[in-house]
């Protein structure tokens with residue numbers, strides 16, 4: 135039987151039972167007056183048939199709570215009146231917990247997947263909270279009867295809480311309330327109304343009891359953190375409010391914010407201000423890509439009406455321009471600029487010697503808080519023979535002044551793809567090797583295949599599904615040996631660029647000695663406030679993960695610095711709800727939110743709307759008609775779940791969707807916004823239009839057509 139049918143049958147069964155309950159007005163038997171009236175008869179029946187009565191009572195109690203029917207309170211009183219305090223407490227405690235758990239399981243079976251997929255983004259924080267301290271919340275809710283129990287059962291079923299946790303927390307949490315009602319039942323004659331059972335004093339005691347574990351846990355957390363710090367002598371006064379390790383994107387923004395709010399901050403950099411992004415990452419790579427693009431345009435000159443163009447170049451001069459570009463951006467990240475902003479910049483290798491002290495150049499800086507922003511380094515896989523050749527990485531690539539004749543690029547991720555295309559455009563014979571079935575592993579297969587097609591059209595040999603196994607030298611030749619479908623594949627090369635990922639920089643500056651915990655992928659383990667297991671040591675950027683982008687490093691830096699400086703008063707959870715990125719191939723590939731692959735994997739209901747750039751006037755005028763915009767929306771709604779853009783300036787076009795997603799703006803609003811003609815940005819309105827056309831109210835239009843016909847007479 136399919137899942138849908140099973141759900142349907144469960145709904146029918148529940149609806150039937152509830153209908154019977156109300157149709158026959160069974161509720162009238164579950165009132166205080168009825169109970170009092172029949173107490174004598176019930177007691178006689180119980181005296182004659184003890185086990186049967188207990189069994190029937192138990193079954194009925196389970197049914198009432200499992201179906202969320204009104205009457206559990208009266209039944210509890212009845213239990214006390216009939217069986218006496220202790221037996222009733224035991225029976226009601228188990229029956230109510232089993233019934234509640236059944237209600238929880240039914241709600242989970244029928245609705246959880248749907249609710250979780252529909253409100254995934256909004257529920258993310260709640261789910262995380264439930265996973266962390268759901269048991270405490272449930273316990274509080276059970277003891278503090280603000281929300282009716284049946285609502286708690288049904289709502290908890292929609293969360294990721296485990297059924298066993300729900301069961302035992304409910305059993306313990308409901309015990310005190312059950313005891314009060316059972317006890318009241320033993321003196322049934324004196325009860326005038328259900329409302330009077332819980333006196334305000336008793337209610338207040340329950341509130342205290344219910345919130346106690348949660349408060350206690352928070353207290354223990356604070357104590358534990360204090361304890362972690364206790365073994366380190368705390369300076370009487372601090373030199374700094376904040377010391378930041380690393381002046382890359384994360385460190386620069388952290389210290390900038392600290393200085394802006396008038397904190398005393400030291401920024402320590404062991405190599406170059408600006409870190410990877412400026413010196414060996416985003417800036418040089420984009421500068422190189424720009425020169426390569428001009429060459430590619432030269433080759434396409436015919437498309438633009440030229441008979442012939444000739445471009446002469448020297449690769450060394452291209453690389454010198456790259457350095458000039460880095461030099462032009464350098465002032466933005468310079469010691470001079472940051473000093474003027476109020477940051478004390480220190481050149482030197484920092485070492486954290488305690489949660490309050492950082493050593494640099496033989497000095498000890500005392501500080502209230504520390505931010506680790508030490509970035510990441512190229513990961514070099516342990517391929518036998520690789521260390522015998524002078525392999526390139528994104529660190530030393532920029533020193534090249536001669537174009538390699540045959541270049542192997544190991545890795546099909548963003549850096550690998552960007553460099554593959556750029557070097558191929560300069561005329562290197564590039565072979566790109568990727569172990570996975572397609573390039574750009576994060577993106578949809580259609581995107582990856584399109585980019586692969588473009589690369590191949592430009593002369594790149596793309597080898598996916600090829601695992602690099604060994605590097606050998608034979609005479610003058612260096613050869614990469616890969617395995618593909620169980621067969622060895624030999625690829626001769628002059629240079630090899632290793633671009634298979636980046637490893638967080640966590641070693642050699644005191645973290646191991648101090649006991650700062652690392653997480654599975656090698657990043658520093660943090661809580662949602664970017665604090666490490668030491669509450670005054672925080673981190674941001676590549677070393678913190680989970681993303682490795684300049685913009686996410688800057689985003690985290692805000693949270694890390696604000697939490698470091700003001701966390702004792704107010705802390706902010708880092709918000710990862712809308713994270714965009716772009717790979718700067720030609721055409722660019724930009725994304726925010728879900729793509730189709732992820733939506734399917736996560737079982738998120740979605741619709742796909744695609745607009746081909748070949749339809750856009752500006753793209754046609756520019757001969758840049760390759761690519762598309764793919765928008766995922768909630769079925770029948772204009773709410774954007776994710777956007778992938780493949781095309782020229784895709785990264786810039788994406789900005790409108792990032793804003794829309796961040797602020798809950800749907801496609802209807804984008805459609806209703808004027809976009810200047812003819813721009814590439816108009817494509818965003820076009821895709822919104824395509825979505826609208828697919829959602830025209832056909833029925834309404836039939837009536838409107840009739841109206842027009844009638845008005846024509």
Ligand SMILES: Cc1cc2nc3c(=O)[nH]c(=O)nc-3n(C[C@H](O)[C@H](O)[C@H](O)COP(=O)(O)OP(=O)(O)OC[C@H]3O[C@@H](n4cnc5c(N)ncnc54)[C@H](O)[C@@H]3O)c2cc1C
Pocket residue numbers: 379380381382383384385402403404405406407408409410411412414415416417419482483484485507508509510528549639643674675676677682683684685686687718
């Ligand atoms: C080729 C390439 C292209 C890229 N392109 C893009 C792109 O287009 N867009 C994008 O968003 N991202 C891109 N990135 C990623 C981006 O560069 C990183 O995500 C970003 O630089 C991370 O910033 P960070 O501050 O965490 O680390 P980093 O920039 O690496 O800075 C860390 C700094 O800490 C210093 N440091 C380390 N240990 C110590 C110590 N003990 N004492 C003092 N200083 C220390 C290091 O010297 C370094 O300067 C690219 C990366 C590469 C390699």
